[in-house]
Amino acid sequence: MKIVFVIALVAIIVALFAAGRAMLRDGRDGEPKSNRMVRALALRVGLSIALFVFILVSYKMGWIQPTGIPMGQ
Template identity: 75%
Template sequence: MKIVFAFALLAIVMALVFAGRAMLQDGRDGKAKSNSMVNALAWRVGLSIALFLFILLSYKMGWIHPTGVPLK
């Protein structure tokens, strides 16, 4: 399960890197701006929501358990 979470977090970070790269390169040298940054950020948000829902589903299905750390 940790590998799935790590892969999802890596995908989210990669989408953020692609958005940053698009932000820095769009509109340079007289080129028109593209929607690549918006698309990358949309992917990042979608992946983040999917990861959150997957964590909730995993907890409900009993695939993951709390660590037992007291909440005092």
């Protein structure tokens, strides 16, 4: 389960870097601007939402259990 979370986080970071790279490269040297940055950011948002939903579903199905600091102390 941890591997799925790590892969999703890496994919989100890669999409963010792709958007940054597209932002820096588009429109240089008289080239027309493309939609690469918009697509990369949309992919990042979609991956983030999918990861959040996956975590919620995993909790409801019992695949993951909450751990950490006890509540009320």
